[in-house]
Amino acid sequence: MRTTEAQNAGILFLALDTYGRPGGIQRFNQRVIAALAEIAGEKGWKRPVIHIMRDGEADIPQTASAAIRAFGRRRLDFIVRSAVAALNCKILFLGHINLLPVGLICKLVAPRIKLVLFVHGDEVWNDPAYRRMRFYEPLMARALSRIASVSTFTASRMQKAFKVPAETFRLFPNAVDDIDRQPQSSGRNILTVARLDRHDRGKNIEALIKAMALLKRRNVECVLRIVGEGSLRSELASLAHELAVEERVEFLGRVSDARLAEAYAQARLFAMPSSKEGFGIVFLEAWLHGLPVICGTQDAAAEIITDGVDGLAVDPGDIEILAARVAMLLAHPDLAAAMGRAGAEKVRSRYLMRNFKGNLEKIIAELP
Known part of the structure; x- marks a missing residue:
């Protein structure tokens, strides 16, 4: 023009x-x-x-x-x-x-x-x-x-x-908007943030719950914390009960910005192996809080995330690999922190x- x-x-x-x-x-x-x-x-x-x-x-x-x-x-x-x-x-x-x-x-x-x-x-x-x-x-x-x-x-x-x-x-x-804080991780939590409406089944939160069952059998200490509300919550809670991991899966519901920031600070990594992301803004937000991310390989998230650099891309149908990637990031906090820093640098240069x-x-x- x-x-x-x-x-x-x-x-x-x-x-x-x-x-x-x-x-x-x-x-x-x-x-x-x-x-x-x-x-x-x-x-x-x-x-x-x-x-x-x-x-x-x-x-x-x-x-x-x-x-x-x-x-x-x-x-x-x-x-x-x-x-x-x-x-x-x-x-x-x-x-x-x-x-x-x-x-x-x-x-x-x-x-x-x-x-x-x-x-x-x-x-x-x-x-x-x-x-x-x-x-x-x-x-x-x-x-x-x-x-x-x-x-x-x-x-x-x-x-x-x-x-x-x-x-x-x-x-x-x-x-996203930048945040004026120093990211810090103080726990062994896995965090995911998603609406849990019926049409959000493609976020594949159930894959994370199944991975928690494998991690429990392998004596990997961790807790999955799910932020979000919707009709899928009861179904996911039933799955956690069926797999005997209720004590390892926390449903936080819809939370305030302050409570969400606290959840990020208490997490070691962010995971959402979705197959329906058109972009994946939640990964940008996790990076700004210093967390490495785990995404799926079947949608746009794999375009945003550089596998092995600022996160890990996993086939959401492969629960064994998903659990192994979570365990790796939990076992290597320095690697997880480096991936989180790389992600934050990417956000501040592009997004x-x-x-x-x-x-x-x-x-x-x-x-x-």
């Missing part, structure tokens, strides 16, 4: 839940809003316009740097007002694939507007276990100028399913807010 045009550029961002409930996509949306506001302020552009479909007005923070409006249950109002706002905008960012039809309506109303879609993971994999691709979406996706994907893994899965040209995609990793903002600026700058 040429500078003379950019000075008058209007930016519209359409999102689903953003401030009204916790979650990875919600935090991502908040970062997009903050980055767009900062970019617009630095370049002297108009304030970005933010329309959030599901949040209520009480959820929205007071800010003068972005014009944020929440629509709650007023879906038709959301669509109509977004189409009207598009008339005065050069770029429309879509926060989720479910908003693609609204984006197309905006494009029909304002044909010159550029559409950019953020994609996060399983919502665009066309995997029936998570979300099937709608029959109309591949055709609608042709209207997109760019698709900003949090990982190459997710971009590849979407390209295969939607038949979108490879040149449409741009890598746009997630980010902080300044990187997120810079990548967003690049996408905006290259739009014709």
Whole structure:
């Protein structure tokens, strides 16, 4: 986008839940809003316009740097007002694939507007276990100028399913906030942090519980601590009971930020051998707390983690290897600490807010 045009550029961002409930996509949306506001302020552009479909007005923070409006249950109002706002905008960012039809309506109303879609993971994999691709979406996706994907893994899965040209995609990793503390590990705990909803079965927390049974038989002293809440909790608790490792598996539920930081400080390593990560932001957070991480080999996490350097990648179906990798990190605290430091260095060089903002600026700058 040429500078003379950019000075008058209007930016519209359409999102689903953003401030009204916790979650990875919600935090991502908040970062997009903050980055767009900062970019617009630095370049002297108009304030970005933010329309959030599901949040209520009480959820929205007071800010003068972005014009944020929440629509709650007023879906038709959301669509109509977004189409009207598009008339005065050069770029429309879509926060989720479910908003693609609204984006197309905006494009029909304002044909010159550029559409950019953020994609996060399983919502665009066309995997029936998570979300099937709608029959109309591949055709609608042709209207997109760019698709900003949090990982190459997710971009590849979407390209295969939607038949979108490879040149449409741009890598746009997630980010975390740095922490002002010295990481320290004071225990032999294994920590995992995940929502335990029905659709999160692919986090493979049950594999960790099965690994705990092997570690118990081998007299490896450790405790698995699970942070998170959801319908899978009772099922996982039953598995721990069945395997006679209740005393080695602690369910902490949903915790405060302070309690979570304490759990990190009491852990030796972080493990989540997932097969459904579109990126794996929990690994970045663990690294900042000085922990090595164990991830799965079947999703985007293996793209983020360098096996043997800042963590270990394990097939979630191989419980023997999973248990062996956990035991190795417990037995070699110096190695675990070195991996944690390497991970923290990676986060601070690639995955902080300044990187997120810079990548967003690049996408905006290259739009014709």
